[in-house]
Amino acid sequence: MRRIMVFGTVTLACAMALTSCAAGGSSTGQAAGKKGDVTLTFLTFETPNLNAAYWDAAIARASAKVPGVTIKKLVAPTADRTAYAKQLDASGQLPNIMIAVDSAGFAQAGKLVPWSDAQLKDFVSPQSNPINGRIYQLPYNTQPTPLVYYNKADFAAADITAPPTTYAQLLADSAALKAKGMNPFVVGGGGADTWADMYPLIAAVGTDVYAENPQWLADRSAGKVTFADPAFTKAVSKIAALTSAGYVDKAGLSRSYADDEQAFRDNKGAMYPMGSWFAASADAKKPSFDMGVFAWPSDDGRLVVPAYTGGGMSVSSTSPDTALAQKWALAFMEDKQNLDASVKSDGSIIAIKGYTPPTTMGPVYKATVDIYEKAVAANGIVNAFSIETGDGALPPGMSATTATGVQDLMTGRKTAAQFSSFLDTEWAKAKQ
């Protein structure tokens, strides 16, 4: 009897241990839109700006334009919707339509339907993020990632009369703010929101690496450069120096993304490097201070803005009706009200021909667009490191690994050189 008990207990233990590793995550689904003949699943994600009400209303508008479709909304449990899509795919449940999911891997494996030139004719940058020459994600908006949002009152209190235009000025301003007892930067994201720690590094790589060599990541892929090269390590050392000088509040490492945004609103720091989507939120929920925005400064003062154009819909090749799914996805993306809602909720800079944003947009959004347009005019737009998709992207899983490495930089567990070397090692592992 005892042997049977031992065997039973051990078997149960093994089963619990192993089955606990199975892909979990029941989808938070709900039906939206009106009843139709074909039911399509649609993977979204929610943030403080893009909440459930935003998605439900947008789904309903698109469904009204495409009869015969019932949409079942799925919500990724974290902002990492690509990882969630992979989990769903592993259990044979890849959603029929997905928004802002990295196409890399899915496309090469034939799991996505490419968009045709005719379908892309209204998009400003129809060839953004190609995979083997084809487009799998609608390039519907551009997001400067990051810009630096700042508290004008804090700057004034530290006798800073204008936002910095060179990196040396940024350091001087940070020192001035710190001398006045203010925390210069709010940077952070802990737990599932570790990705939010990345923005200062994305900015520094933009100004120091991509501005000099826009094809740098493609060169890395071809083995022509490494992360340990001086140019990349110099960019990393800027972030290490900012944290070791005490200009970045390490409390951010434990905050969620939403809490970090709130920390900036609550004046727990003077500058907040963040994607352009923050502009809409800043205008909609005005903090107690006036807010400005500037581009992360380069050493020589040249205007450089990392940006990503994409973020739209992808359609699974296993959808019950791929043509209808693409039609619905396009209807969603090109609907004026949906685009307006995206601009108002997420600060999108829409990359669809003929679109003009609502005239009621607030000053922070307008200032954000102004910087972007100046950078376009100055030929200063570069890729946003780690945000890239398509052929020139980091290998799968490396964005998340890089974000954890940034945390090591911020806590002092890695030097700039160690961080660069770490990325080279992780690259090799990811490619195995």
Add this chain to the structure above:
Amino acid sequence: MTSNLDAARARRSRLGATARRLGTFSAFGAPGLVLYTTFVLVPVALTIYYSLTNQNPFNPPTRFVGLANYIRLASDDDFLRALRNTALVTGIIVVTANLGGLLIALLLDRRGWLYNALRSVFFTPVVLSSVVVSVIWRAILTDDGLLNSMLRSLGVTHPPGWLSDPNLALFTLAWILTWQMVGFCVVVYLAGLQGVPVELHEAASIDGAHGLARFRHVTWPMLAPALTINTVMLLITGFKVYDQVQVITNGGPGNGTTSTIAFQVVQTAFSGNHVGYASAMATVMLLLVASVSVIVLRVLQRREVSM
């Protein structure tokens, strides 16, 4: 002749009874067996099979690679760190939850509505979803969360970074797991305490044993089965911890400071797409849990007999 017929009849009757018992057993056992095979044994077998391949759903074709994944594991820093973290967290919760559970059970081993209510209070974390528990603790333990706000109001100018300090975060996780599991230990120890015959206590009292001596020589030996159950369950909980890591720290702060084997498996499979390699990790985890459970069970059961 008659006795031969009787014997044959009896044999047939016995066979019939055995067949009926077998039929009844099959009728009741088959659904469970089918479910267990489908949802446990087949996935386990598939995992072991995948571990011998280079399966990557985004990079076909899948090839048989023999033990290459296992050989690679032996020198994979990320996996070895996850293994160390898992062992440390498991060790901490086995000791602290057992100790805490025993102390609380001893305090609650009394009659009265207050003690009944307190038993429910201590058991509540066990039935809560680990994600809910994680979200609550996260709100408490962030650098500007409830705990540090309270510490600051008490004059602590630089309270610890419970989740942001890489040297502390793993212990914070272990504390949260202990908090969630201690109620389970309390209930098991209480059941054990209530099973100790009153006569033994009376006999010990007559022999002059009081307080600590009575606990050591009467109560503690009688709690041996409860210790076995708690230890094995805590071992399993510790080895498979995933939810809390995912929600509270995402394996950080930094690279892998709080990653556990289960977390590493999910990351490797669904972020890096290396399903074959992740399956090898899961298989190692299976072997670890199995072997540690067997050893602990054997040792503790031997101890039960010797006591």
